[in-house]
Amino acid sequence: MKLYNLKNHTEQVNFETAIKLGLGEKQGLFFPVKLPTIKPQELSKMLKMDFITRSTEILSKFISHEISKEKLYEYVKKAFSFQYPLKVDIKKDISCFELFHGPTLAFKDFGARFMAQMIQSFKKNNELFTILTATSGDTGAAVAHAFYGMKNVRVIILYPKGKISDLQEKLFCTLGGNIKTISINGSFDDCQKLVKEAFDDKKLKESIGLNSANSINISRLLAQICYYFEAFSLISKKQQKKLVISVPCGNFGNLTAGLLAKSLGLPIKSFIACTNSNDTVPRFLKSGKWKPKKTISTISNAMDISQPNNWTRIEELFHRKSWNLKELRFGSVSDDTTIETLQELFKLGYESEPHAAIAYRLLKDQLKPGEFGLFLGTAHPAKFKNTVEKILKNNILLPKSLKNRINSPLLSHNINPNFSKLKKFLIEE
Template identity: 80%
Template sequence: MQLYNLKHNQEEVNFETAVKLGLGQQQGLFFPVKLPVFKPIELLKILEMDFITRSTEILSKFIHHEISKKQLYKNVQKAFSFTHPLKVKITQNIDCLELFHGPTLAFKDFGARFMAQMIMLMNRNHETVTILTATSGDTGAAVAHAFYKMKNVRVIILYPKGKISILQEKLFCTLGQNIKTISINGSFDDCQKLVKEAFNDKKLKESIGLNSANSINISRLLAQICYYFEAFSLMSEKQRKNLVIAVPCGNFGNLTAGLLSKTLGLPIKAFIACTNANDTVPRFLSSGIWNPNKTISTISNAMDISQPNNWARIEELFHRKKWNLKELRFGSVSDSTTKNALKELFELGYISEPHAAIAYQLLKNQLKKEEFGLFLGTAHPAKFKNTVEEILNTQLELPDALESRMHLPLLSYNINPDFQKLKKFLIEK
């Protein structure tokens, strides 16, 4: 698999190099040189496969001969060794795809665990690797648990202090060992900026074997394509014909993966890019002007991102496929509307959480009579226990994954968004 740097097109690397580097020159994202396509007869065949076998076929279509299909199957089996996506009926023409049945109760488990398998497979010389990543909530836990106790891997996770739920924080800031967590006195965008500065420091990058586990890493992105195929395989023939998928968007990796599933031949009619008040992309799609505002804190904190990294990949994808960006549906939702959507879902007999509720609301608003809608359930409601309980006036039981960490002490460090302080930490800790 050959990939090129979106900011420096002359830089081309294979899959292994892209996984190891994370980012290319000038902090550019890697993007596939060739966008593979399943023939209609191939598509029908793989939709009949089980989740692991199908996922191996999908990933192999991109990776080709760099990793044998036999080896890839083993890695996929280890990475996705948890309950696969579940489709839950909400109304007559709307379902939810629950992606939160992994070890950290969020969709990020798919990408993070596959990336961990790739890093382990590729680290043939057992060199020390430093994984540096920023999280707005769920990435941190997924990455931490994926790499926990892994030999020769050190993980450092930055997150905005006081801007993720306490249960999200407990899930990854209580592990210790090879997992280091730093709360940053600022926003997620400040955390992301620090990660980019670290990658821009060539000497630092080489000295500590720096890599990133954000959705900027191509291995995470490719892994997420797999559950879109799973969703499609669970649909009836009628539902498949006019399928619209609403995606809660933060850094836009999830939507990028969905669009890549469409390039592979999955006949998804439309996607809805769903954001909260941090609506840089919806405003851009309306006006054609890219004008990020200061990040606003909301109850859907994992989407509190004003400068989404993966948007560059989406623009490139539309350009390459000669698709019209005007065909991408979009919308943003306020906290008050999010709360009402949660209440509405509860009245329908379904307990959700703020991110999925935003996707449900926009899907319901935009779905046409002949269409079938699917919104992504990206995290377990219990990860936002206090918020959900207050809005719905109900009690949520904590899953074991959260209950077991609830009373453990936080092991996080705290710094201001100062690169020199982060650099010192990376070198000394």
């Protein structure tokens, strides 16, 4: 698999190099030179396969030249060794596709665990890696647990202080060992900026074997393609013909993966790009002007991102496929409407959380007669226990993985969003 740098098309690398580098020159994201496709007859066969076998087939379309299908099957099996996604019917024409049944109760488990398997498969015996990543809530836990205890791999996770839920923080800031966490006195965008500055420092990058596990890493995106095929396989043929998928968006990696699934040949009619009040993309799609505003804190904190990295990949994909961006549905939802929607879902018998509620609201508002809608459930409501309980006035039971962490002490460091301070930490810790 060859990939090119979106900021310098002459920089081309293979899959292994793209995983190890994370970012290309000038902080450019990597994107496939060739976009594979699946013919309808082959797709029909694939949809009848089990999740692991089908996922192996999908991923082999991209990386079979570097990893044999037999080895890839074993890596996929290890990465996705937890309960698969579930479809839960909400109304006659709307269902939730729950992606939060992994070890850290979020959809990020798929990408993070597959990336960990890929790093391990390509890593030389004594090769040292420093995984540096920023999180707005769920990525941190998924990455931390995926790499926890891995030899010669050090993980450093940046997150905005006071702007993720207490239980999100407990899941990854209590591990210790090879997992280091730093709360940053700022926003997620500040954290992301620090990560990019670290990658721009060539000497630092080489000396500590710097890599990133954000959705900027192509291995994570490829893994996420797989569950869109699973979703498609779980609905009726009638529903498949007019499927609309509503995606809660932060850094836009999840939507990028869905669009890559469509590019492969999965006949999804439409996607809805859903944001909270950090609505850079909806405003851009409406006006054609890219004008990020200062990030504001909301109850859907994992979506509190004003400058989403993966949007450039989406634009590139639309350009390559000659798709029209005007066909992408979109919208933003305020906190007040999110609260109303959580209460509405609860009355329908479904206990949700803010991010999925936003996706449900926009799906409900934009679904056309005859269409079938899936909205993605990206995190377990228990991760936002205090917020959800206050809104629903209902006690949420903690899953075992959260119960085991709730009384553990936080091991985080704290710094201002200053690159020199981060650099010192990366070199000395």
